[in-house]
Amino acid sequence: MKLRRRDFLKATAAVSTVAMVGCGVPKNNALAPMDPKKAIGEDPGKWISTTCQGCTTWDPIQVFVQDGRAVKVRGNPNSKANCGTCCPRAHMGLQQLYDPDRVKVPMKRTNPEKGRGIDPKFVPITWDEALNTIADKMMELRNNGEAHKYMLNRGRYTYMRDMIYDAMTKIYGSPNNISHSALCAEAEKSGAFYTHGYWDYRDYDLTRTKYLLIWGLDPLVSNRQVPFSIKVFGDVLDKATVTVVDPKLNASAAKAHNWLPVLPGTDGALAVAIAHVLLTEDLWHKPFVGDFKNSVNQFKTGVTLDESVFEEKYTNGIIKWWNIELKDKTPEWAEQECGISAEVIYKTAREMAAAAPSICIWMGPGAAMQVRGTYTAMAIESLCGLLGNLDNIGGTMMKGKTHVNKMPKLDDYKDEVAKIKHKYKIDQRGYLQFPALNSGKSGGGVVTNNLADGILQKNPMEIKMGIGYMNNFAFSGTGAQRWEEAMSGLEFYVHITTNASEMTQFADIVLPSAITTFEKWGYLKSKGNLHSQVSLLQPVVEPLFDVRTDETEIPFLIAEKLAERGFDKLLRYYKEQIIDPETGKGASNAKEFAEIAVKYYTAPSWDGKKDFPGDKIKGWEAFKDAGVWNDARLEYKKSWGKFKTVTKKFEFYSETLKKALKGHADKHNVSIDKVLDVCNYEARGEMAFVPHYEAPFRYGSFEEYPFTFIDHKSRLNKEGRSANTPWYQEFKKVDLGDESWDDVLKINPDDAAGLGIKNGDMVRITSTNGSFTIKAKFWEGLRPGTVTKCYGQGHWAYGRVAALDYKNAKPRGFNNNELMPCDYDRISGSTARNGGFCGVKIEKV
Incomplete structure (x- = not known):
C-alpha cells in the first residue's frame, strides 16, 4: 500500500488515542515509550518465525521482537510458498496483540438475561473458579446421561484442533463437534x-x-x-x-x-x-x-x-x-x-x-x-x-505431501458413554434436506449455519452446554438474527476468545485466549507456488495478560478438573499419547502440553527419521528457527x-456424484430426484450427474426487490478479528469504493440517478431478512442492477473501535449477514452468501 504522509500521521494519532483510552498502555505495548536514552530500533532485536492466520493463506511470517515487544512483521524468507512476502493482515496483527480491549482475565456472567444490548454484567474470576464451573457442568450432564447435549464449536484453528475438537469432545462422549468450515467454503x-x-x-x-x-x-x-x-x-x-x-x-x-x-x-x-x-x-x-x-x-x-x-x-x-x-x-x-x-x-x-x-x-x-x-x-x-x-x-x-503425525487413536480411552453411537449431529448433517456430501459421504460434511436452527428446534437433541473458540457465529453466519435467538436461549456457554465479540455477549463463562501468531503454539499445513508446507506458530512474546492457549492448554486444564471429579480418561489420553519425541515423556502441566503437542505432530518434518523430498531440517530448535518445512516442488501430471x-x-x-446422491437417497428410502427437489435444485434424472447451469435462486421478487445485493471481502479482514484496530478503520479505503471509519453501500451512479439518490445520501436497504440505513457511495465499477457492500463492519460488540458505541451495542454500519437470509448449497453444506440470491430494494431516507 502507498500511504500519504497525512494518512500515516492520522493513523498514528488514532492509534495513540485508542491505545490510551480507558485501560492505559499495557507494559509491553509496542506503542509505549522506549528507554528515552535510546532511539527506536537501537536496542538489539531478533526475528522469530511464526505464522499469520489472517486468512487461510496461513502465511509463514517472522516477527521482530525488541526488548520483549513485537515491533515489526515480515514474510518468512524460508517459505517457498510465499517467497518471503506477507500482506497487510500480518502487519495488523501488532495492533491486535496490543489491543487494550482484549479479554484479560476469566469472567463470569452475573446477569441471567441474554440478548443484544443486554449487559452480561461480567465480573472477573480466577482460572480455578472458571475451570471448576465448566467441569461441574460437564460432569452434571455426563452423570445425567446427557453427554450428547454438550457441543464444541470451532472457528478458525490450527491443526492442534484435534486436542479440543476431536479428543476432548469424543472422549467426553458427545457427537457434537461443529466446525466453521461451511460458512466460508465447501x-x-x-x-x-x-x-x-x-x-x-x-x-x-x-x-x-x-x-x-x-x-x-x-x-x-x-x-x-x-x-x-x-x-x-x-x-x-x-x-x-x-x-x-x-x-x-x-x-x-x-x-x-x-x-x-x-x-x-x-x-x-x-x-x-x-x-x-x-x-x-x-x-x-x-x-x-x-x-x-x-x-x-x-x-x-x-x-x-x-x-x-x-x-x-x-x-x-x-x-x-x-x-x-x-x-x-x-x-x-x-x-x-x-x-x-x-x-x-x-x-x-x-x-x-x-x-x-x-x-x-x-x-x-x-x-x-x-x-x-x-x-x-x-x-x-x-x-x-x-x-x-x-x-x-x-x-x-x-x-504435494506434508509429513506430520496423526492424532493417536481414542478407542482405549472411551468408556460406555463415549461409545454410544448417535445417528445425527446438532447441525443436522445427513438429514434428507442436508446431504452435506463431503468426499461423497452422506453427512460427511458440516452445515455450520444450520447449527442455530438445530439448537432452536432441539433437533436431533437439546443442547444444554457449549464451548466455542476463535468463533463468532452470531456475526459470521447469514441470517445472523437466528444465532442471537439460539444463543439467548442456551443454558450454558463458554467462549474462549481474545476479544468480547458478539458471541461472547451470550456466554456464561469467558476464557481469555492467547492470540494466534504471537502468543500460542500450533502448526498449520498449506500450499502455494507449487510447494506444500508445514508452518509453525510459536510464542514470540510473553503474554501480556492472564491468557491460555485455546486448543491445548485449556482442554488440558479442563481434563485435570474432570480427573479430580473421577473422570480421568481425557487427562490420561493427553499425558500417555501425546509424547515429546525428544524426551519420550508426556506433559506434567498445561504449558508443557502446548509445546509437546506441537512437537509430537510436527516431528516427521524435523526429526530426520524418514527421508522424503523437501527440506532437510535437523532438530526441533532448527525447525523453530526456520519456522517452516517445504515440500519439493509439485510434479506435473501426477494425478x-x-x-x-x-x-x-x-x-x-x-459417477462419483451419482454414487453419493444414491447413497444419501437410499439412506432415506427416497429417489435421487426427491433429494434434489427437497434440496432446491432444478436438475432431475441424468442432468443431476453432469456439470450444468441452474438458474440462480433468489429471495425477493424483482418487482418488489429490484436490486441484487453482493457481499464482498476486504483485504483488511484478519479472519474477522481486525475491525477493532485503528489501522483497519483508517485504511478501510483500500477496499475499492470504501471509506475510512465508515460503512458504505456502493451503487452504480446510473441506478442512483433513477432513484434520485446523490452520492453520500443516507438510504434504506431492505431484503426479505432485514432493513438498515446506510450511506450510499457511487461506484462505477459495479454492474447496474446490483449493489454491494464489503463484509466486516457492523460489529455491535468486539470493542470500542469496531462498534460505534460498544456500551450501547450500536454498530458502525450494519452486518451483511443480518441483511442476507439463511440458505445453503445443500449438496456441500455450504452457506449461500453469493450468487444473486439476495434481492433488495433501495429507498432514499
Missing part, C-alpha cells in the same frame, strides 16, 4: 470433488501460466495465497492474459486485460457456453480428453451423438455431457442468461484454448457459494478437464489417470 471443493475427486483448495502455477481466469474472487485481496499473488501478479500481467469474471470491479479486475461483469448467480451459464465453443470449434485438449475415432469433429449445435464415436483418454462421459447439457448451450443463449455478449464469450473461449494447457482457472466462493453452487462449481471446473490444465505446466494444480473418482478419470459425467 461448495468450491464440491465442484472439484465431483469432477476429479479432489476435496480441497487448489494451487496455481502462476509463474508459468499463459492465461489466468479469475472467477468469483480477488486473489489480491482474499481467498488463499494472497501474498504470493500480490508478489507475482505484475509478472503474470506482463506475460499472460488475465480475465476476471465478477459482477463488481475488484482489485484484480482493475488490472486485468478483460473484465466480465456477469449477472450475479449466472456463472454456470457462462461456463457451459465456453465449453460449447471449445467443443464445436475443435478446441479441447486432445492429449487429455481424447478425440473422435475418425478424427473428425462431430460436435455440432443441437446434434445428439452416439457415445461410441468418441475415444476418451483421461476423462469420462464427454458425449453424455454434450447430449444432456451442452449441445444447445450456445454463447447466444448464454448472453440472455448471464449478460455477457456472445462475442465476448467466443473471444474468451478461443483465447483460453490458445493458451491451453498452460491456463489457471481460479474459482472462488463468489461463483460457488450460492443456493445451487455445486453445479456452478462443477461447470467451471469442467473447463479444466476440457483444457487439460489440471496438474499441468502453467495450470491449476493439486497439492492423470489416478483421479480419486469412481472411474479414476476426470468425470464430465460424474
Whole structure:
C-alpha cells in the first residue's frame, strides 16, 4: 500500500488515542515509550518465525521482537510458498496483540438475561473458579446421561484442533463437534470433488501460466495465497492474459486485460457456453480428453451423438455431457442468461484454448457459494478437464505431501458413554434436506449455519452446554438474527476468545485466549507456488495478560478438573499419547502440553527419521528457527489417470456424484430426484450427474426487490478479528469504493440517478431478512442492477473501535449477514452468501 504522509500521521494519532483510552498502555505495548536514552530500533532485536492466520493463506511470517515487544512483521524468507512476502493482515496483527480491549482475565456472567444490548454484567474470576464451573457442568450432564447435549464449536484453528475438537469432545462422549468450515467454503471443493475427486483448495502455477481466469474472487485481496499473488501478479500481467469474471470491479479486475461483469448467480451459464465453443470449434485438449475415432469433429449445435464415436483418454462421459447439457448451450443463449455478449464469450473461449494447457482457472466462493453452487462449481471446473490444465505446466494444480503425525487413536480411552453411537449431529448433517456430501459421504460434511436452527428446534437433541473458540457465529453466519435467538436461549456457554465479540455477549463463562501468531503454539499445513508446507506458530512474546492457549492448554486444564471429579480418561489420553519425541515423556502441566503437542505432530518434518523430498531440517530448535518445512516442488501430471473418482478419470459425467446422491437417497428410502427437489435444485434424472447451469435462486421478487445485493471481502479482514484496530478503520479505503471509519453501500451512479439518490445520501436497504440505513457511495465499477457492500463492519460488540458505541451495542454500519437470509448449497453444506440470491430494494431516507 502507498500511504500519504497525512494518512500515516492520522493513523498514528488514532492509534495513540485508542491505545490510551480507558485501560492505559499495557507494559509491553509496542506503542509505549522506549528507554528515552535510546532511539527506536537501537536496542538489539531478533526475528522469530511464526505464522499469520489472517486468512487461510496461513502465511509463514517472522516477527521482530525488541526488548520483549513485537515491533515489526515480515514474510518468512524460508517459505517457498510465499517467497518471503506477507500482506497487510500480518502487519495488523501488532495492533491486535496490543489491543487494550482484549479479554484479560476469566469472567463470569452475573446477569441471567441474554440478548443484544443486554449487559452480561461480567465480573472477573480466577482460572480455578472458571475451570471448576465448566467441569461441574460437564460432569452434571455426563452423570445425567446427557453427554450428547454438550457441543464444541470451532472457528478458525490450527491443526492442534484435534486436542479440543476431536479428543476432548469424543472422549467426553458427545457427537457434537461443529466446525466453521461451511460458512466460508465447501461448495468450491464440491465442484472439484465431483469432477476429479479432489476435496480441497487448489494451487496455481502462476509463474508459468499463459492465461489466468479469475472467477468469483480477488486473489489480491482474499481467498488463499494472497501474498504470493500480490508478489507475482505484475509478472503474470506482463506475460499472460488475465480475465476476471465478477459482477463488481475488484482489485484484480482493475488490472486485468478483460473484465466480465456477469449477472450475479449466472456463472454456470457462462461456463457451459465456453465449453460449447471449445467443443464445436475443435478446441479441447486432445492429449487429455481424447478425440473422435475418425478424427473428425462431430460436435455440432443441437446434434445428439452416439457415445461410441468418441475415444476418451483421461476423462469420462464427454458425449453424455454434450447430449444432456451442452449441445444447445450456445454463447447466444448464454448472453440472455448471464449478460455477457456472445462475442465476448467466443473471444474468451478461443483465447483460453490458445493458451491451453498452460491456463489457471481460479474459482472462488463468489461463483460457488450460492443456493445451487455445486453445479456452478462443477461447470467451471469442467473447463479444466476440457483444457487439460489440471496438474499441468502453467495450470491449476493439486497439492504435494506434508509429513506430520496423526492424532493417536481414542478407542482405549472411551468408556460406555463415549461409545454410544448417535445417528445425527446438532447441525443436522445427513438429514434428507442436508446431504452435506463431503468426499461423497452422506453427512460427511458440516452445515455450520444450520447449527442455530438445530439448537432452536432441539433437533436431533437439546443442547444444554457449549464451548466455542476463535468463533463468532452470531456475526459470521447469514441470517445472523437466528444465532442471537439460539444463543439467548442456551443454558450454558463458554467462549474462549481474545476479544468480547458478539458471541461472547451470550456466554456464561469467558476464557481469555492467547492470540494466534504471537502468543500460542500450533502448526498449520498449506500450499502455494507449487510447494506444500508445514508452518509453525510459536510464542514470540510473553503474554501480556492472564491468557491460555485455546486448543491445548485449556482442554488440558479442563481434563485435570474432570480427573479430580473421577473422570480421568481425557487427562490420561493427553499425558500417555501425546509424547515429546525428544524426551519420550508426556506433559506434567498445561504449558508443557502446548509445546509437546506441537512437537509430537510436527516431528516427521524435523526429526530426520524418514527421508522424503523437501527440506532437510535437523532438530526441533532448527525447525523453530526456520519456522517452516517445504515440500519439493509439485510434479506435473501426477494425478492423470489416478483421479480419486469412481472411474479414476476426470468425470464430465460424474459417477462419483451419482454414487453419493444414491447413497444419501437410499439412506432415506427416497429417489435421487426427491433429494434434489427437497434440496432446491432444478436438475432431475441424468442432468443431476453432469456439470450444468441452474438458474440462480433468489429471495425477493424483482418487482418488489429490484436490486441484487453482493457481499464482498476486504483485504483488511484478519479472519474477522481486525475491525477493532485503528489501522483497519483508517485504511478501510483500500477496499475499492470504501471509506475510512465508515460503512458504505456502493451503487452504480446510473441506478442512483433513477432513484434520485446523490452520492453520500443516507438510504434504506431492505431484503426479505432485514432493513438498515446506510450511506450510499457511487461506484462505477459495479454492474447496474446490483449493489454491494464489503463484509466486516457492523460489529455491535468486539470493542470500542469496531462498534460505534460498544456500551450501547450500536454498530458502525450494519452486518451483511443480518441483511442476507439463511440458505445453503445443500449438496456441500455450504452457506449461500453469493450468487444473486439476495434481492433488495433501495429507498432514499
